[in-house]
Amino acid sequence: MTDIDDLYRDVILDHFRNPRNHGRVTDPQISVEGVNPFCGDQIQLTAKVQEGRILDICVEGKGCSISQSSASMMTEALKGRTLARSQELVGQFKRMMLGNASGEDLPEELEDLAALEGVKKYPVRVKCALLAWNTVLEGISEFEKNGTSVVKQHTEE
Amino acid sequence: MPQNGLKKEPLDVQKIRKDFPILSRKVHGQPLVYLDNAATTQKPLPLICALTTYYQLNNANVHRGVHTLSEEATAQMEEARGKVAKFIGAEDPATVIFTRNTTESINLVAFSWARKNLKEGDEILLTEMEHHSNLVPWQLAAKAVGAKLRFIPVTGHEGLLDLSQVSKLLTDKTKLVAITHMSNALGTINPVKELAKAAHAAGALILVDGAQSVPHLPVRVKDLDCDFLAFSAHKMLGPTGVGVLWARREILEAMDPFLGGGDMISQVWKDHATWNELPYKFEAGTPNITGAIAFGVAIDYLEEIGMEKIRAHEMELAGYALTALKDNFPRMVLYGPADVALRGGVVSFNLPGVHPHDVGTIVDQDGVAIRVGHHCCQVLMKKFDIAGTARASFYIYNEPREVDALIRSLQKVERLFKAPASLPVP
Incomplete structure (x- = not known):
């Protein structure tokens, strides 16, 4: 497999073409706009939260295949999870992208996300993969602080 | 705009290329095709x-x-x-x-x-x-x-x-x-x-x-x-x-x-x-x-080369690139004047359904250096309602065969983003 095929795996291109949980949830408790000013990637993340659990989560936005497929896969991974577990999963994904953890270290819930490990070879693109995850993390922590609905903006730095 | 340079003898690109040591290096195992001259140009030995x-x-x-x-x-x-x-x-x-x-x-x-x-x-x-x-x-x-x-x-x-x-x-x-x-x-x-x-x-x-x-x-x-x-x-x-x-x-x-x-x-x-x-x-x-x-x-x-000759050389390259891009990618959106007399050696484009950053990453793997993004012109990008474009820009040492290399690499982009069935299973 060439480096490029490794980066643009079928599962990534599939999520890019057919994003899952696309759109917005109605009456969201969490609503965060995530932007990456470097490349103009932008997502609007909305989530319905009840009793500490993400009942529904949607993303819409525009950007490169890496940012949009990563967001789509994230919604699949977090839907139905508790906020605490979601935060753990975000942490595990980030450890793969930024640290020494490999795709094989990912828990079952994040299995498909191992496809994004190839992005690590392209340092400028890692931010694209992280955008949705940092956006949801910001939404969750703000929600936990306030306990009520949050509307926020997250800028990837 | 002086255009009489077109009639004069062309640049000796092969001779010029010898003065630029960086042009013989490889990127990802491929000969460097440097098409990011609007960002900065390479430097000659003198x-x-x-x-x-x-x-x-x-x-x-x-x-x-x-x-x-x-x-x-x-x-x-x-x-x-x-x-x-x-x-x-x-x-x-x-x-x-x-x-x-x-x-x-x-x-x-x-x-x-x-x-x-x-x-x-x-x-x-x-x-x-x-x-x-x-x-x-x-x-x-x-x-x-x-x-x-x-x-x-x-x-x-x-x-x-x-x-x-x-x-x-x-x-x-x-x-x-x-x-x-x-x-x-x-x-x-x-x-x-x-x-x-x-x-x-x-x-x-x-x-x-x-x-x-x-x-x-x-x-x-x-x-x-x-x-x-x-x-x-x-x-x-x-x-x-x-x-x-x-x-x-x-x-x-x-x-x-x-x-x-x-x-x-x-x-x-x-x-x-x-x-x-x-x-x-x-x-x-x-x-x-x-x-x-x-x-x-x-x-x-x-x-020593002469600015009129340089202008003529770049007009020719821009014309060659515009035609080749249109012929090979009928769905491509091209930005800027169609008439090369009204434009410099800068060719900005987008492939529908492909983000310019994906284009940039893929062609870089083939040693082709282009600029992707908003080019520090966010007002213009907002007007066009796009995140950015991919841009190839030429200078005295560029040749038509480098445009061909870009085209081959862009064909790879199209294959990758259009025909998932043909991709190897990861």
Whole structure:
């Protein structure tokens, strides 16, 4: 497999073409706009939260295949999870992208996300993969602080 | 625009390429295809040698020492200034001010001229295709004095200025027209000579952002009849960290200094100082001496080839690239004028359904260096409602076969993004 095929795996291109949980949830408790000013990637993340659990989560936005497929896969991974577990999963994904953890270290819930490990070879693109995850993390922590609905903006730095 | 260069014999690209050691390196195991010249150009051996020779044999500070090395350094730097003046058709080398880059040159005018000469209600006329460096300094200056910014619209993907709006936009409130000579995002060459005439008739001055034009076209300040011209050395074979502001002498004389410090003063007392003569009034502190001297060598190199020949070479490459892209990618969106006489060697495009950053990453794997993104022209990108474009830009050492390499690589992009069934299973 060439480096490029490794980066643009079928599962990534599939999520890019057919994003899952696309759109917005109605009456969201969490609503965060995530932007990456470097490349103009932008997502609007909305989530319905009840009793500490993400009942529904949607993303819409525009950007490169890496940012949009990563967001789509994230919604699949977090839907139905508790906020605490979601935060753990975000942490595990980030450890793969930024640290020494490999795709094989990912828990079952994040299995498909191992496809994004190839992005690590392209340092400028890692931010694209992280955008949705940092956006949801910001939404969750703000929600936990306030306990009520949050509307926020997250800028990837 | 001189076009008679087309008839002359073409550039000896193979001979030129031998002067650029970087062109023989490989990227990801592939020969480098460098098509990002609008960002910065590569450097020829004579320039690289000039940099090392200076540090080996001549290094000293300028305008201060009475010792031999200092006098030599001063003479070399002033010789370079003379070359720059001659290159842009300026009679008086003292009107050539060395800065760090185009951005600093424009900021110098925004601080030292605009803040003094503009008042509340005055207007600065820009265009929708300006680089942030010819927009943000005016936003800051306008905010400081209460002036307004107005914009000549861009017509559409064709990327031409809607000149029918100029008579309406250019009024007695307009004090400055600041306009790019050649768009870094579209390649459009703007009719600055006509705009200079219109600006002067309205009582306004005109600043020309020449960052993309001075390296690629014959540019003469007298011919354009502009008041300010800003450009950078690194986009024309020169080193980074050297820019130029040229302005008419009487304007520079009336301006206050930009930065204070050594070299820009005549006499200093505890509470005040008087200013040095031009151009030193605007060159505070030790300048980029080596850079300026090496820039002179880059200019020699360009003059030896001839700017009209360079323009003709790039027109040919742009025409070849536009045709090849249209033929191979019928769905591709191309930005900028279709007529190569109206554009420089810059070709901006998008493949539907593919983000420019994905394009950039994939072609880089084939050793092809292009720029992707908003090209510091977010106003234009917002107008087109796009995140950015992919941009190939040419210079003296580029050849049609490099356009072919780009096309082959873009075909890979299309295959990857269009036909998932053909992809190997990960």
